[in-house]
Amino acid sequence: MAQxxxxxxxxxxxxxxxxxxxIRRSLSGLAGVEQVAIELNTKRVQVQFDPTQILADAIQQRIEQAGFTPQPAPPTEGE
Incomplete structure (x- = not known):
């Protein structure tokens, strides 16, 4: 089973x-991306992915290519 x-x-x-x-369009169809959750009110994009197929850096680059400036989010309470 893939991680x-x-x-x-x-x-x-x-x-x-x-x-x-x-942002959703820029990430849809990427190999290895399993799920995308976007919260406009908190300005957070959460992506579940298979690291054997795609790296977090590649996901961030796709968001940048869509015209945005993503920054790694600090952990939220309970993580």
């Missing part, structure tokens, strides 16, 4: 539903 990793990024310049859709 799954969850990473979060803060995307301070994500300001509207259009931004959310642009």
């Amino acid at each position: 799954k990793v969850v990473r979060e990024w803060l995307v301070p310049d994500m300001t509207c539903d259009g931004c959310v859709q642009a």
